[in-house]
Amino acid sequence: MDNEISNVKHDGRSPKEKYVHSVFESIAGKYDMMNDILSFRRHKAWRKFTMNRMNMRQGDTAIDLCCGTCDWTISMAKASGTGEIVGLDFSEGMLEVGRGKVAKEGLQDHIRLVQGNAMSLPFADNQFDYATIGFGLRNVPDYMQVLREMKRVVKPGGMVVCLELSKPTWQPFKFLYYFYFEKLLPLLGKMFAKRYEQYKWLPESLKLFPGREELAEAFRQTGLQEVQAFSLTGGIAALHIGIKENLDV
Template identity: 75%
Template sequence: MDTNSPKSKEQFVHSVFESIAPKYDIMNDVLSFRRHKAWRKFTMKKMNIQPSNTAIDLCCGTCDWTISIAEASQTGNIVGLDFSQNMLDVGKVKVDRANLDRQIELIQGNAMDLPFEDNRFDYATIGFGLRNVPDLKRTLAEMQRVVKPGGMVVCLELSKPTWQPFKGIYYFYFQKILPMLGKILVKRYEQYKWLPESLAAFPGRYELADIYREIGLKDVQAYPLTGGIAALHIGIKER
């Protein structure tokens, strides 16, 4: 399917995540070499969330990170937003199981057009979702808009390794092996064939840091994770 236009990409990505929602957590392990939990733990340490802090977690998927943020905040209002209702349905089961349904609000919505006023949250996060949005700069600008002055915009995302031979091995895995695993494990080949294509068009670690600065975020930090196959980007909204 042609995903060159923003609308086509949006529709295709929506269909991908609606269809893989029940097996998304399993494939996250496969996609990240089972490292995504360690990456999230590192990210949470860098965020240093305090009791009563508020946050919006974009492209929250099945809500693992949303729940971690809520647990760290203890009492602060946490919003999980995703455009896939099927993903949110899986996430809601987890939220209810963790007894966090009063603290976490789940909303079906568009990351490029957040239904919140300016300066609302202490944190805006997006985990493994920025490469899927049609306009990543607009999404980051929206994240910046809804955080308070001094608030933090956080992106944890797959990235592009820069050193060989690891780079070659990783791309072979991502482009050749991963789609076949998707076909075997969740009976979805085309959807997981699309994932490496989404990464190919995504900016590298330094380019994304430059975009952070371009939209006006300050004190931008970019951390490579596991040889650069993922990266954490943090920026602060100007006070």
């Protein structure tokens, strides 16, 4: 991939959206295996920590943006028990893998998978208890627009949650990490998934993405309240949580 991907629109989709879409269509079948390999299975611990922080109750509803192969969507469906959980993604290939996992868990009556764009959600205002995005915000052309959409579709008092890769700050760790992330990781992508360019996208996508404090500020600028930001595994990942104002309380 070149570094020239901008957000200029031509035929409705920006070059970044088109490129990201092609990346995920191409790696969908290997996505779950590569997640385990590349993160040394740390993503499982991050997801567990996130679910604990969300503290979902029976019957809660959620929309999981950029749901991909549905790991988080499935966890929320299990935690909520009865509330409808929507998973939204623009890659049919990723959704297809997710659909298989949802069926295997017997959750197909409980999870609705929708092909759509996180930049413009096909849902009314104030509908869900939670809006989540896992490792997706870094991939969209305008993360502020996506945060505004997440805030729009959650009910007053609802929670907007983002789990995403972030930028470690401690110098010795930072040096080692970036060596791994920028140099070794694309090689592992080539070795295990036969995709080099697609895995080079991962470090590229983080370069223009805000660090932990900046993203917390973006949550506040969107109008979200009680914003919390958690650093995970030395800052490699971060969890951000914000609440939509509830004027009734």
